[in-house]
Structures are given as C-alpha cells and as structure tokens.
Amino acid sequence: MKPIISIQDVTYTYPRVKHPTIRQINLDIYPGEKILIAGPSGSGKSTLARCINGLIPHSYKGELQGAVMIDGKPITEMPIVEISEKVGTILQDPEGQFIGLSVAEDVAFGLENREVPQREMEVQVKAALERVGMVQYMDGSPQELSGGEKQKVALAGILTIDPEVLLLDEPLANLDPVSGLQMMELMERIHKQAGKTVIIVEHRIEDVIAYGVDRIVLMVDGAIVADLPAAQMLSSGLLKEAGIRHPLYLEALHQVGCSYTADDLPLRVDEVDVEETAPIVSRWLSNGENEASIEAASGHDRNTDETLPIISFHGVHFGYEPHVQVLSEVSFAIQPGERVALLGHNGAGKSTLSQLMLGMYQPTKGSIAINGKNASGMNIAERGRQIGYVMQNPNHMLSQDTVLAEILLGPKHSGFSQEEIGRSVDHALAICDLAGYRNWPISALSHGQKKRLTIASVLAMNPKLLLLDEPTAGQDYRHYREMMAFIDGLSKQGIALVMVTHDMHLAMEYTDRALVLSKGRIVADTSTMALLANEDRLTGSQLRPSSLYELGKRLALKQPDRLIRRYIAEERKGSAQYEEA
Numbered sequence: 253m254k255p256i257i258s259i260q261d262v263t264y265t266y267p268r269v270k271h272p273t274i275r276q277i278n279l280d281i282y283p284g285e286k287i288l289i290a291g292p293s294g295s296g297k298s299t300l301a302r303c304i305n306g307l308i309p310h311s312y313k314g315e316l317q318g319a320v321m322i323d324g325k326p327i328t329e330m331p332i333v334e335i336s337e338k339v340g341t342i343l344q345d346p347e348g349q350f351i352g353l354s355v356a357e358d359v360a361f362g363l364e365n366r367e368v369p370q371r372e373m374e375v376q377v378k379a380a381l382e383r384v385g386m387v388q389y390m391d392g393s394p395q396e397l398s399g400g401e402k403q404k405v406a407l408a409g410i411l412t413i414d415p416e417v418l419l420l421d422e423p424l425a426n427l428d429p430v431s432g433l434q435m436m437e438l439m440e441r442i443h444k445q446a447g448k449t450v451i452i453v454e455h456r457i458e459d460v461i462a463y464g465v466d467r468i469v470l471m472v473d474g475a476i477v478a479d480l481p482a483a484q485m486l487s488s489g490l491l492k493e494a495g496i497r498h499p500l501y502l503e504a505l506h507q508v509g510c511s512y513t514a515d516d517l518p519l520r521v522d523e524v525d526v527e528e529t530a531p532i533v534s535r536w537l538s539n540g541e542n543e544a545s546i547e548a549a550s551g552h553d554r555n556t557d558e559t560l561p562i563i564s565f566h567g568v569h570f571g572y573e574p575h576v577q578v579l580s581e582v583s584f585a586i587q588p589g590e591r592v593a594l595l596g597h598n599g600a601g602k603s604t605l606s607q608l609m610l611g612m613y614q615p616t617k618g619s620i621a622i623n624g625k626n627a628s629g630m631n632i633a634e635r636g637r638q639i640g641y642v643m644q645n646p647n648h649m650l651s652q653d654t655v656l657a658e659i660l661l662g663p664k665h666s667g668f669s670q671e672e673i674g675r676s677v678d679h680a681l682a683i684c685d686l687a688g689y690r691n692w693p694i695s696a697l698s699h700g701q702k703k704r705l706t707i708a709s710v711l712a713m714n715p716k717l718l719l720l721d722e723p724t725a726g727q728d729y730r731h732y733r734e735m736m737a738f739i740d741g742l743s744k745q746g747i748a749l750v751m752v753t754h755d756m757h758l759a760m761e762y763t764d765r766a767l768v769l770s771k772g773r774i775v776a777d778t779s780t781m782a783l784l785a786n787e788d789r790l791t792g793s794q795l796r797p798s799s800l801y802e803l804g805k806r807l808a809l810k811q812p813d814r815l816i817r818r819y820i821a822e823e824r825k826g827s828a829q830y831e832e833a
C-alpha cells in the first residue's frame with residue numbers, strides 16, 4: 253500500500269530562527285491509519301502538523317529540507333486549497349479558522365469552494381452541525397460562541413469537506429468531558445466506518461488511547477524518538493521518560509505494584525482484570541501507615557471563617573442580549589486562600605461568569621462585591637489589582653512583541669518600584685520556566701509557552717485572587733506539575749484560586765470546593781470530593797469522573813475516593829516514577 257502522507261527526511265527551520273525546530277523526520281502514514289502524536293510542550297508536534305497540512309511551506313516560509321508527499325504528490329507543488337481538500341485540520345485554537353458571518357456560512361465555506369448547489373449545501377451543513385450537537389447555533393455568529401462550541405463548529409466544517417485525512421491539533425483542550433468523549437467516538441466512527449486516516453496531536457493521551465490508535469509517534473526535541481503501538485509504547489516507559497503522563501488509572505496501578513507487558517496492558521479501565529487486581533489494591537489501601545497520608549491529601553481546610561470574602565455574587569443575572577439569559581440567580585462568595593473549581597458543560601457560562609468577576613460586563617440584575625464593597629463603581633484596573641485573570645486562549649491576552657515587554661506591562665502601570673518590578677518579573681519568569689526566553693518574540697513561542705507567559709504576566713501583579721481558565725490545557729505533565737505546585741503554593745499565602753476546568757483530576761487534586769454551572773445556574777456548590785461521588789449530578793452537567801474513580805468502581809471498592817486520595821498523597825510524597833526519572 254502507498255502511504256497517504258509521506259514525510260521524507262524533513263528538517264524545518266522557522267524564519268529568523270537559528271536552529272531547526274524539527275529534524276530529519278521520516279514518517280509514513282497509510283490510508284485508514286489512526287495515529288497519536290505525543291511529546292512534551294515545544295517538542296515540535298504542531299510544527300510537524302503544519303508540514304502535513306501544507307501551512308509549512310505555504311504560509312510559514314522558513315527553510316524546509318526533505319520532502320512531504322500527500323498521496324504521492326509533493327506538497328510544494330500543491331496549492332493550499334488542494335491540500336485542504338485532502339487534509340482537514342482542526343487547530344488548537346479554532347479562532348483563526350472562522351471566516352463566515354454566521355455559523356452556517358462558516359461550516360458551508362468548504363462546500364462553496366466546491367460550488368455545491370445551495371439546497372444541497374443547506375442539507376449538508378445542517379447534518380454536520382447536528383453531528384456535533386450545534387445545530388441550534390446555526391444562525392449565530394461564530395465569534396460569540398464559547399471555546400468548546402467553537403471547536404465543535406470547526407469540526408462540523410471539516411465534516412462537510414469530507415477529506416481523506418483528519419488532522420486534529422489538541423482537539424480535547426476546549427471540550428467538556430462528555431463532549432471530549434463524543435469527539436473521540438466520532439473520530440473512531442469516521443476512522444472505522446469511512447476508513448479515514450486520523451492524526452491526533454494531544455496531551456490528554458488517555459482519552460485518545462481509550463478509543464484505540466494504531467500507533468503512537470513520540471516527539472522529543474524536534475525528532476521522532478519512538479513510533480510504536482499503544483500497548484508497547486506504554487509498557488516501554490518512553491512516554492514517562494519524555495515527561496508525558498500515562499493514563500491515570502495506569503499510573504495508579506503502577507503505584508500499587510501492578511506491572512504489565514505489552515501483551516496484557518489494559519488500554520481502557522474496563523480492560524483491567526478485576527480478579528487479579530482487586531486484592532492487590534485492597535491490600536495497598538488497608539496498609540495502616542497510609543491513613544495519615546490519605547488524610548493529608550484530603551485538601552486544605554476549607555476557609556469557612558466569616559472573614560471578608562474577596563469577591564461575592566448576590567443573585568446575579570446576565571445576558572449578552574436582553575432576551576437571552578446566560579447567567580441566572582448566581583450567588584456565591586470566595587474567601588482568601590480558598591481553592592475552587594468552576595465546572596460545567598461547554599457554553600454553561602463559566603467564561604461569562606469570569607468576565608463579570610473582572611468587570612468586563614455588569615450584572616443586569618443582582619450585585620457583585622469585592623472586599624465587601626459594591627463593585628459596580630470600580631474600574632477594570634482597580635479590579636485587576638485584586639483579581640488576576642489567565643484566559644483559556646493565550647492569543648487573546650498577549651499584546652506585546654516580546655516576552656519581557658509582556659510581563660512588564662502590568663507592573664509598569666501599577667506603581668511598583670523599579671526594584672519590585674525587577675524582582676516580580678524575574679520570579680514570574682523563573683516559575684513559568686521562561687527565563688531563557690525573556691527576549692524572544694512572542695510570535696515564536698509554542699502554544700504551551702504562550703500559556704505559561706500569560707500566567708507569568710498575571711503573577712507579576714501579585715493579585716489576591718487568581719482566576720485561571722483551564723490553567724494546564726496544552727501543557728505536558730512536567731509543566732502541569734510544576735505550574736500547579738506553584739499555583740497551589742499561592743493559595744497557602746492567602747491567594748484565592750478559582751480554576752475553570754474540564755479536567756476532573758485537576759479539580760480533585762488542587763481544589764477543595766466545586767461550583768458547578770449548568771445552563772447559567774449554579775447547580776452545585778459542594779466539596780470537590782463529594783461532587784465526584786454524585787454521578788447523577790456529574791452526568792447532568794456533562795462531567796465525568798476521572799479514570800481513577802472509574803477504576804475504584806470497577807474494582808468494587810467500598811470507597812473509591814480513598815483510592816484517589818491515597819494516589820494523590822503518594823504523588824505528593826514524590827514516590828511516583830516521574831520524580832525518580
């Protein structure tokens with residue numbers, strides 16, 4: 253069989269950069285294959301993806317050596333329109349992909365290029381939007397959608413073009429847990445039933461692997477270091493060496509003492525052998541000396557003192573347009589040092605609520621207080637000194653040319669002394685692992701690096717409450733741990749943390765309290781652990797327990813949450829394997 257994509261000895265250097273970002277890449281992908289490309293942040297995954305969809309060399313000039321062939325034809329000889337008919341791409345950040353005025357126009361774009369008759373086009377657009385659950389937004393503007401909704405519309409656009417190859421660059425980063433599963437299910441169906449080639453670049457490897465991949469290509473430092481079937485890759489330890497987290501249930505099983513070869517490694521929780529595993533896990537859990545560590549991992553004491561909340565909402569209502577209510581009757585208060593997860597389905601209103609906290613919009617009814625004072629009179633700069641906001645999409649935050657200029661922006665305008673500015677900037681750069689990049693142009697950073705830069709620039713302002721929209725999306729595990737350990741440390745200094753996230757394990761590990769939004773209303777305000785055990789509440793809100801909780805249930809543990817607590821405790825103690833590596 254001839255490969256559909258053939259990458260032959262490719263080395264690519266971006267313009268104005270000294271060294272190649274990817275080196276001597278050789279990769280053949282055959283029709284109907286499903287491949288996961290994994291690797292640490294900045295290892296060149298997106299760059300490789302750009303070589304596959306022709307953005308390199310058509311949009312990114314730079315220096316390309318070697319050859320990329322699609323269906324036997326060199327990519328350099330194909331116009332970009334011809335390439336996009338063969339390779340449909342969903343980018344990490346679908347924003348730049350929208351061109352139409354309405355969602356329907358956008359989805360129809362590929363069909364218009366093909367001169368499909370109007371009537372047929374309407375049918376196809378509607379069908380594609382139905383497949384991704386977005387048909388009700390057909391006439392809306394793509395710019396007014398939530399992050400996850402945009403991702404779904406981008407997918408609908410690709411479905412209408414029906415290309416031979418689907419290339420997805422971090423498709424899960426913006427999706428709520430249930431939508432993420434649906435996306436992976438859909439990819440699996442397209443792959444199996446229509447025989448399409450599917451290439452997925454993703455940090456959340458667990459959800460991709462659970463639906464089956466033919467092989468995993470591992471990139472480190474711009475080179476392919478391994479190309480193996482999933483079970484072999486996972487049993488080889490190579491992913492962990494590269495700083496990539498294995499699926500959570502496998503990490504836990506490893507810690508408990510279960511070991512697997514490529515032949516018996518369970519690629520999904522429901523493949524774990526219960527008879528063999530349950531006694532091992534129970535023994536591990538009943539080991540007396542663990543009690544203390546389980547308690548220690550039960551989180552910080554929730555600050556229930558009647559101190560002055562940093563921020564409180566009182567019966568807040570809001571809609572972007574008068575007749576469409578996005579938030580209804582929202583009330584809560586956040587105390588200093590609290591760690592809160594803000595959870596909910598795509599479009600539930602999490603980002604909207606965040607914008608109201610920041611004063612970008614005012615409630616249409618109800619009120620917001622900051623440090624006990626009605627916030628309606630405060631300007632955005634005043635709020636900014638209290639509440640630091642790190643957006644989901646770093647491109648929405650970054651406005652300067654260089655890393656240093658970006659971090660200096662806030663502190664320079666907030667009356668800090670020169671010395672304070674220098675200290676907080678250095679500290680923020682070091683914490684976010686960007687010290688070596690201080691003079692870099694922002695345009696040359698990877699997505700993950702940009703995300704860390706946005707966190708660094710907010711931290712440089714020393715805020716009292718840090719509001720983080722998906723803080724670790726797009727980060728590899730090393731950066732995830734470092735970043736979260738740092739962010740967590742801030743809460744011990746009294747800084748309150750509110751994390752908008754779709755990652756249930758992150759919520760478990762780093763928050764004590766969960767606020768769940770559903771269709772603009774708060775439907776739960778409870779301890780994160782209690783939420784996890786409430787399956788009806790979870791599924792009703794498009795949430796899903798982590799695979800570790802699923803493992804506990806599969807093994808019929810009386811208290812599956814003990815497994816989670818113990819695992820978190822062990823991880824904190826640093827006994828997990830990555831710490832040794």
Ligand SMILES: Nc1ncnc2c1ncn2[C@@H]1O[C@H](COP(=O)(O)OP(=O)(O)OP(=O)(O)O)[C@@H](O)[C@H]1O
Pocket residue numbers: 266267269273291292293294295296297298299300695696697698699700701726
């Ligand atoms: N337009 C560009 N110009 C110069 N350098 C770039 C450009 N885009 C990316 N790079 C650099 O290439 C390296 C690899 O980036 P790439 O986005 O391919 O990594 P990645 O593995 O996809 O990372 P992440 O997981 O963080 O998204 C990074 O160090 C980045 O700084």
Ligand SMILES: Nc1ncnc2c1ncn2[C@@H]1O[C@H](COP(=O)(O)OP(=O)(O)OP(=O)(O)O)[C@@H](O)[C@H]1O
Pocket residue numbers: 395396397398399400401426428572573578596597598599600601602603604605
């Ligand atoms: N600027 C806007 N104008 C009109 N409607 C908007 C605008 N921004 C968001 N919406 C709508 O408000 C609702 C809530 O969106 P929001 O971005 O707050 O959701 P979210 O919970 O953050 O979602 P996600 O998890 O996908 O990021 C959605 O139905 C969205 O379509």
